[in-house]
Amino acid sequence: MRIDIITLFPRMFDGPFRESIIARAIAAGIVEIHIHDLRGWATDRHRTVDDAPFGGGAGMVLKPEPLFAAIEQLRGENGHVILMTPQGQVFNQQLAADLATYNHLLFVCGHYEGVDERVREHAIDRELSIGDYVLSGGELPAMVVVDAVTRLLPGTLGSHLSTVEESHAGGLLEYPHYTRPRDFRGWRVPDILLSGNHAAIARWRHEQAVRRTLERRPDLTRKYLPHLLQEHKDGDEDAGATTTSGL
Ligand SMILES: C[S@@+](CC[C@H](N)C(=O)[O-])C[C@H]1O[C@@H](n2cnc3c(N)ncnc32)[C@H](O)[C@@H]1O
Known part of the structure; x- marks a missing residue:
């Protein structure tokens, strides 16, 4: 370019x-x-x-x-x-x-x-x-x-996945990241990330991405992923909880 x-x-x-x-x-x-x-x-x-x-x-x-x-x-x-x-x-x-x-x-x-x-x-x-x-x-x-x-041009970033998974790429904010040490001042890295179970890690990351988008940027969810909003509401209703206001 x-x-x-x-x-x-x-x-x-x-x-x-x-x-x-x-x-x-x-x-x-x-x-x-x-x-x-x-x-x-x-x-x-x-x-x-x-x-x-x-x-x-x-x-x-x-x-x-x-x-x-x-x-x-x-x-x-x-x-x-x-x-x-x-x-x-x-x-x-x-x-x-x-x-x-x-x-x-x-x-x-x-x-x-x-x-x-x-x-x-x-x-x-x-x-x-x-x-x-x-x-x-x-x-x-x-x-x-x-x-x-x-950074979106092919070849600029080491891994193509960096831009596919990151915040805003698919309408979601990205999941949280951790690196060494496993325990820093008593704050531990979630066990699932140390499990070696890649399918479970991918599931956890997706759940985290959905949760933080709903919490921090409900406007994004409303715009790009309205079905997630509905699933979230259904889940809350099943659990007898009140839904997050303003969603
Ligand atoms: C002081 S601003 C001019 C603002 C203009 N008088 C107005 O009220 O719309 C000077 C220049 O800064 C740039 N600029 C300022 N804020 C910007 C923004 N939020 N996004 C993009 N360009 C901006 C534009 O190129 C603009 O011509």
């Missing part, structure tokens, strides 16, 4: 993309990431890329000319252009899996008050938010999306 990122602050990407899994994916040729300074497409002596908003108000707006020039030069044949914005669709694991099927992603990072509306209307394929809060720029959001997508 090829990834291009248009930003006013290219150096922000130095750390996250030079470490750990993304760095390994780059070294292995699974992904190539190109960071572009938007000022490279400014045409005046001062390399201006922003201006005051028409109608007045606080802050500056990223001008359309440099952004259009950058996107048109970089998008190529089949580049999918993504604007990072708190007004976009909220990013999740399904969207990460969808983006992982593209050959070429091009991220546009806003700053200040954001980008001129004509960029959004005429140069962008998709708008993504990483959550309902406002950050200073689109750089951290772009890094979040690139990380989530890169």
Whole structure:
């Protein structure tokens, strides 16, 4: 996969993309990431890329000319252009899996008050938010999306199962993990994990995943796995217990 990122602050990407899994994916040729300074497409002596908003108000707006020039030069044949914005669709694991099927992603990072509306209307394929809060720029959001997508690319993680079993992959949060020592300050690893009975361990892990999703994120269960909710309610009713409120 090829990834291009248009930003006013290219150096922000130095750390996250030079470490750990993304760095390994780059070294292995699974992904190539190109960071572009938007000022490279400014045409005046001062390399201006922003201006005051028409109608007045606080802050500056990223001008359309440099952004259009950058996107048109970089998008190529089949580049999918993504604007990072708190007004976009909220990013999740399904969207990460969808983006992982593209050959070429091009991220546009806003700053200040954001980008001129004509960029959004005429140069962008998709708008993504990483959550309902406002950050200073689109750089951290772009890094979040690139990380989530890169780890799904075939070959990036050692085991394909890592991404199949983990939280959000199938609508469930993942089961708890333990490692040595077996007893830490009197808190013991569940016996089942030491039993060597792989079928029983798989059953226990699935039960744990269902339980913690119901407890922590009933909204996920409602959305992706409504049958689990019904089974949980039936089980509680059989046991004469009241169901968890709000489910
Ligand atoms: C201060 S924000 C602009 C907010 C904009 N004035 C608004 O109210 O919608 C500057 C830039 O940060 C990025 N940004 C901020 N919060 C974000 C979020 N939750 N998800 C994705 N991008 C975000 C966007 O690229 C945005 O253009």
